[in-house]
Amino acid sequence: MLDDFFVRALVAGVGVALVASPLGCFIVWRRLAYFGDTLSHAALFGVALALLLESNITITVFGVSVFIAVALMFLQKRATLSADSLLGLLAHSALALGLVALAFMTWVRVDLMGFLFGDVLSASVNDITVIYVGGAFVISVMVFIWRPLFAATVNRELAEAEGVNPDRDDVVFMLLMAGVIAMAMKIVGVLLITALLIIPAAAARRFATGPEQMAVLAALIGSASVFAGLFGSLEWDTPSGPSIVVAALLFFIISISPLAALVTRNRPGPIVDGG
Amino acid sequence: MLENSGSLTRLRNAGINRGGRWLIRGVDMDVERGQIVTLIGPNGSGKSTTAKMALGLVAPDEGNVNLRDRLCVGYVPQKVSVDWTLPLTVSRFMALTGRIPRRQIDEALAVTGVSHLRNAEVRTLSGGEFQRAMLARAIARKPDLLVLDEPVQGVDFNGEILIYELIKSIRDDLRCGVLLISHDLHVVMAATDQVVCLNGHVCCSGPPVDVASSDAYRELFGTRATPTLAVYEHTHDHAHLPDGRVRHADGTITDHCHPDDSHHHAPEISEKTGAADVG
Numbered sequence: 001m002l003d004d005f006f007v008r009a010l011v012a013g014v015g016v017a018l019v020a021s022p023l024g025c026f027i028v029w030r031r032l033a034y035f036g037d038t039l040s041h042a043a044l045f046g047v048a049l050a051l052l053l054e055s056n057i058t059i060t061v062f063g064v065s066v067f068i069a070v071a072l073m074f075l076q077k078r079a080t081l082s083a084d085s086l087l088g089l090l091a092h093s094a095l096a097l098g099l100v101a102l103a104f105m106t107w108v109r110v111d112l113m114g115f116l117f118g119d120v121l122s123a124s125v126n127d128i129t130v131i132y133v134g135g136a137f138v139i140s141v142m143v144f145i146w147r148p149l150f151a152a153t154v155n156r157e158l159a160e161a162e163g164v165n166p167d168r169d170d171v172v173f174m175l176l177m178a179g180v181i182a183m184a185m186k187i188v189g190v191l192l193i194t195a196l197l198i199i200p201a202a203a204a205r206r207f208a209t210g211p212e213q214m215a216v217l218a219a220l221i222g223s224a225s226v227f228a229g230l231f232g233s234l235e236w237d238t239p240s241g242p243s244i245v246v247a248a249l250l251f252f253i254i255s256i257s258p259l260a261a262l263v264t265r266n267r268p269g270p271i272v273d274g275g
Numbered sequence: 276m277l278e279n280s281g282s283l284t285r286l287r288n289a290g291i292n293r294g295g296r297w298l299i300r301g302v303d304m305d306v307e308r309g310q311i312v313t314l315i316g317p318n319g320s321g322k323s324t325t326a327k328m329a330l331g332l333v334a335p336d337e338g339n340v341n342l343r344d345r346l347c348v349g350y351v352p353q354k355v356s357v358d359w360t361l362p363l364t365v366s367r368f369m370a371l372t373g374r375i376p377r378r379q380i381d382e383a384l385a386v387t388g389v390s391h392l393r394n395a396e397v398r399t400l401s402g403g404e405f406q407r408a409m410l411a412r413a414i415a416r417k418p419d420l421l422v423l424d425e426p427v428q429g430v431d432f433n434g435e436i437l438i439y440e441l442i443k444s445i446r447d448d449l450r451c452g453v454l455l456i457s458h459d460l461h462v463v464m465a466a467t468d469q470v471v472c473l474n475g476h477v478c479c480s481g482p483p484v485d486v487a488s489s490d491a492y493r494e495l496f497g498t499r500a501t502p503t504l505a506v507y508e509h510t511h512d513h514a515h516l517p518d519g520r521v522r523h524a525d526g527t528i529t530d531h532c533h534p535d536d537s538h539h540h541a542p543e544i545s546e547k548t549g550a551a552d553v554g
Contacts, residue, residue: 028360151372154357161330161350161422162372208362209396 005121009230012123012131013244016180016187017196017222019135022142022215023180024201024222026173029153029211033198034084035072038091040181040193042068044098047115047185051108052101058130058182065178068094073174095190118189118241120230131183138176145169150211187226188241199248200225203255221251282307283346283420283452284329288338291324299324301476302338306420306452311442313455313463313483315507316473322456323353325473326422329454346420349413353424353456355405363397365389369412383415384408386441402429410438414445421445422454439464439503465505472507483507 027036046064050057068090075086102110111119151159152166160166184193200222201214208214229244254260282305290300299321306312306329314322327333330350331342357363369380384390387407392400400408406429413421423442427435443466446453457463463470463483471480483505 029358147370148372154361154363154368154371155352155355157327157332158350158352158355159372160332161352162348162416164372205360205362209364209394210362210367214362 005123006230006234008123008125008128009120009240010226012128013120013187013226013230014223015128015131015135016184017200017226018219019131019138019180020184020197021200021204021218021222022139022146023173023177024197024199024218025204025211025215026149026153027177027194027197028201028205029150033194034087034091035069036177036181036194036197038072038087038094039065039068039178040185040190041091042094042098043181043185043190043193044115045094045101046098046182047110047190048098048101048105051105051110058185061185062178062182064094065181066175069174069178114189115185116189116191117239118185118187118192120187120240120244123186127186134179134183138179141172141176145172146212149173188244192241192245195245195248196222196225199245199252203248203252206255206260222248225251282341283343284454285341286325286329286335286338287340289325289328289335289340290337291321291328291333292336297475299328299473299475300337302328302471302473303477304329304471304480306454308419308452309446309450310468311446311453311455311464311466312469312471313457313467313507314471314473315457315460315463316478317460320474322473323424326424326454326456330422343419347416347418349416349418349421349451351406351409351413351423351426353428355409357397359398361398364394365397365400365408366393368397368408369415371412373416375415379415379417380411383411386414386444387411388437403431403434406430407434407438410441414449417449418451419449420452420454424456425458426455428458436503439466442466443503461507462504463507465503467505470507481507 027033042064043061046061047057049055049064050060053060072086072090075081075090076083081089099112102108102112113119114122148159148164148166149169151162151164152169156166180197181193184196188196201218203221204214204217208217225248226244228247228250230240232238232247233240233243284306286302286304289302291298292300302325304312304325314325316322324333328335328340329342330348331340334340365384366380369375369383381390384393387410389404389407389411392404392408397405397408406426410423410426413423421442426442427438430438442453442455442464445451446466455464455467465483467483469480470483472478484507
């Protein structure tokens, strides 16, 4: 079954969508979209570094993402720049550095488009193994830190007073995010990873009544986007990564349309007016 | 080392300094099991900061804080805003920092009077409803130490009386220590064992006086509230100026204000203190 490139693409894509969804929820809740963008743009620099050092691309990208995340935490405490300027500076500098470094390496021929926009159709059995083994690890850790991480998202001081260690969970979450970015790069490319993380979660928000439900719904919407995007790209001969993101966008548009309002209105449980 | 004493949290000469300014300094305070301690003081007097120190959320820059190990804490912060992106119902909110048996959740929601909001989304609650939900969440944990930062904000007067009665009965049932921050400078709940008045330091502390013994307050609150409310009668001999300096009763101005300050409790009253805020 895995002989067919299209089946491999589907399996790999769904795997990444399943892993990305719970993290994507936290990115939406904690307003970390630009943070995710910065890490993923830095991934291209990781690719350049891996080619230069002839090391494993996934591991090197993971390492560079972690480095950038730590640098961000450090700079946010010291620098006089605002957080968003700092993120913009790092995101695009890292992307530019990666592109310049790749251009200097005339001895390697790289498919730049594949790294920028993903090349899920070339996913190998080896890639799938990495995604599912790594993904299983990411999900298990997420299950473990889910409640305290969510509590600290609602109110950090409340969580800390009641025995949660938010700093530790933040670091763990950041490491997981770097890991998912390294895995997802192959599927949608460094420019679109954040989209795969946040769009399914954003689409799930309208239908979810609880955080756990939102993560499961986001996983379903993400997987459906992979299916729709890949079949669409096969049908209309469009690039696979962007097609997946466009499919996710369509799900999001459906979620905010009046059609979805009908579903949410019929949801059990009282609707209470604010006041 | 506190295992033998009754203190759940103990502050000794504790202070917090931010950017060279002392937000609060020289706090001596104990919260013991079964005791209700009420913190009062004007805005910016360091009440919340003191509570956070007592909870171990901020480390003191001087002095020390001893919070007993493995304490089950229930905390109601002054301000919690739940973003619209967070899908959170009241019942999920109840289990925010740990799993709680369903029966305990039902009980807590019932005593705070918000059982009907169980499945409501938290962000749709009104200020008073949310305040009750937060209180329910804190007590459902059956805490050893309950820290309530202005728990009656946004709650109407009758609700306020009910919540004070509830806090007393929780203290009686669970034998927990309660640290309560009150927005009112003179009226506190009657069950309070100790009132600590802050204004950058501990201005004074002591037990409150029955409302019933004060005609003026009994008239103000009516007979219904009198068993629940109490008056903390106190006047200060110095005032805190906006620039952080202190004007004493004799009219002199100093940079600091310390319990060992010779200006404290000066006998004569200067006319100059009249315009200053309560200190």
